[in-house]
Structure formats: C-alpha cells, structure tokens
Amino acid sequence: MLIKDFENFIIDTFTKEKLEIVKEKNEYGFTNIGSEEVLKLGYCTNLTIESALEAVKNNVNLLITHHDAWEWMSGMKEDVLDILKQSHITHFYIHLPLDDAEFGNNTSILKKLGFKVIDKFSNDDGMYCGRIGEIDEPIEFEKLVNRIELLLEEPIRKWRNNERLIKRIGVVTGAGFSAIDIKDAVKLGCDAYFTGEKILYTVQYAQYSKINLLVGSHTFTEIFGLESLVKIINERYPMVDIIRIKEEHIE
Known part of the structure; x- marks a missing residue:
C-alpha cells in the first residue's frame, strides 16, 4: 500500500x-x-x-x-x-470523523458489549459523537460493569442511580462528560450512560437524572x-x- x-x-x-x-x-x-x-x-x-x-x-x-x-x-x-x-x-x-462513523468508536464498543445500535446523539455540527445501544435481554448493573472491565482490561468508575435492569445505554466514548449528553440519553430512554471521562457535574447530573453512570478511561474506551x-x-x-x-x- x-x-x-x-x-x-x-x-x-x-x-x-x-x-x-x-x-x-x-x-x-x-x-x-x-x-x-x-x-x-x-x-x-x-x-x-x-x-x-x-x-x-x-x-x-x-x-x-x-x-x-x-x-x-x-x-x-x-x-x-x-x-x-x-x-x-x-x-x-x-x-471527530471516527467518533461519527457507523463503524467508529461508539458503535464498535457497543457491539463488543452485546448491544445493538438503535440511535445516535451528541451532535457536533453534523457529526454525532454518541450512540444509543439496546440489548435483547436486560442486564444487571454489576454484570454490565464486569463486562466493560473485561473488555477494557481496567477497572471503571461506577455510580448506580436507579435499580432497573439495563436494557438501553447511551455511549459517548472519550471525553463525554457533558451534562447535556446525559440529559439527551435520559430523554432517549437510557438506563445507563457510559463514557471515558467525568467531572463533578457529570456525576451530579447523573445522580439528579437517576441514570446509572459508568466511566472508563479516555484511551481504552476509544x-x-x-x-x-x-x-x-x-x-x-x-x-x-x-x-x-x-x-x-x-x-
């Protein structure tokens, strides 16, 4: 080549x-x-x-x-x-083009976790940095945590903010710490939000919105x-x- x-x-x-x-x-x-x-x-x-x-x-x-x-x-x-x-x-x-791509970061990690991509969100001037995934059989929070940790080969941070089984998850790999993205994930019916970075406002807004928050590393989510x-x-x-x-x- x-x-x-x-x-x-x-x-x-x-x-x-x-x-x-x-x-x-x-x-x-x-x-x-x-x-x-x-x-x-x-x-x-x-x-x-x-x-x-x-x-x-x-x-x-x-x-x-x-x-x-x-x-x-x-x-x-x-x-x-x-x-x-x-x-x-x-x-x-x-x-950004790889974040947006149909084979890109978010789609790829969702598929490896056993979720089917059903929607996109986190629009950045026509490029979508996030995906919504859905799984056929809802999964327990801790089982999803274990599945992510095995995939990333690293421990993750986790905040359980509701008691539901997880059927739908919003993913913005890398620096997806925006409360706006969490708000959109909630609107799209997500039980959990998964990203590669967090700040104080990420944790606070996830708690306020009653959505489970999962945070891996920027490097290995992407x-x-x-x-x-x-x-x-x-x-x-x-x-x-x-x-x-x-x-x-x-x-």
Whole structure:
C-alpha cells in the first residue's frame, strides 16, 4: 500500500462530505509523511512519546491514532514529531470523523458489549459523537460493569442511580462528560450512560437524572473504533501487516 492509496481510502471510507465538515477544525490529517510504501501499520489511541517509540521499535511505516499530540502540552508534539521524522514514520490521526462513523468508536464498543445500535446523539455540527445501544435481554448493573472491565482490561468508575435492569445505554466514548449528553440519553430512554471521562457535574447530573453512570478511561474506551478501521484497511490491503501499539493504563 502506498501513502496515496491510504489517502484515497480515507476519502472513500469517511466521504468527502463528512471530511469537509471538519476540514477547518484540525480533526484529521497527516502530521508527518515518511516512507512512500506502507508494509507495516500500527494503531493506538494517542500520539505520545511512548507510542511513537513503540512504533519505532516495531518497525512501523504508518502510525494511525485517534488523537493528535496535544499542542497545549508544551514541547511534547515537537519531540514526538522529531521521533517520527528520524524514523521516517508516517503519522495520520482521525478524530471527530471516527467518533461519527457507523463503524467508529461508539458503535464498535457497543457491539463488543452485546448491544445493538438503535440511535445516535451528541451532535457536533453534523457529526454525532454518541450512540444509543439496546440489548435483547436486560442486564444487571454489576454484570454490565464486569463486562466493560473485561473488555477494557481496567477497572471503571461506577455510580448506580436507579435499580432497573439495563436494557438501553447511551455511549459517548472519550471525553463525554457533558451534562447535556446525559440529559439527551435520559430523554432517549437510557438506563445507563457510559463514557471515558467525568467531572463533578457529570456525576451530579447523573445522580439528579437517576441514570446509572459508568466511566472508563479516555484511551481504552476509544481503541475499538481504530480496531474496526484497520480491519477495513486490512481487507482492502491484505499485504499490510497490522499491529496494535501498546499503551499503558495511566488514567
């Protein structure tokens, strides 16, 4: 696979119309172009010093992440780019379009938890950052907690605010701490709300709204959309070796 092939794949997969919505918001793109040919592709949620070094160690040609390196962390992005440039590694990130995609973060994690996607919410200028999932047989709160912890391979935070079995759940992976999103999940009949970050207002509003709140990490609630994306890439370009870049559970 050539870098040009990958560019065309991204346009075909996410569509020009969707990409145009976020064109001016720096929600996707290349931060470095390395070797023209891609023989080995690595993926992870975050672009950090650690993930870049893992990519180098594993001889990756193309690193795909959900997040770009955070520019407000003074000096970090420059240091990461130095590592990528020295090793001729191409880096591409895909943020809001992957949140919105029908195979993206929210849909992928719901399917792995055994829920069917029935609706979308959390609209950000025409891009939907959340999904509503429903399960055939309602599940006990603690069983859902256990299922999530097994999937994420990490403990989660939990607040049980009602005694109902859980049939419908609202999910906004990553930084879904907004009380507005919780309000919308309640309106859409959800028994629980699951996200990757929380603040005081998240907990307070969930308690007020009597909706169960489940909070994993930002990093590991968002890895499954990338997993789905690279599977699609591998179907089109089976000659490309795919590897998941290891990230630590630091949150």
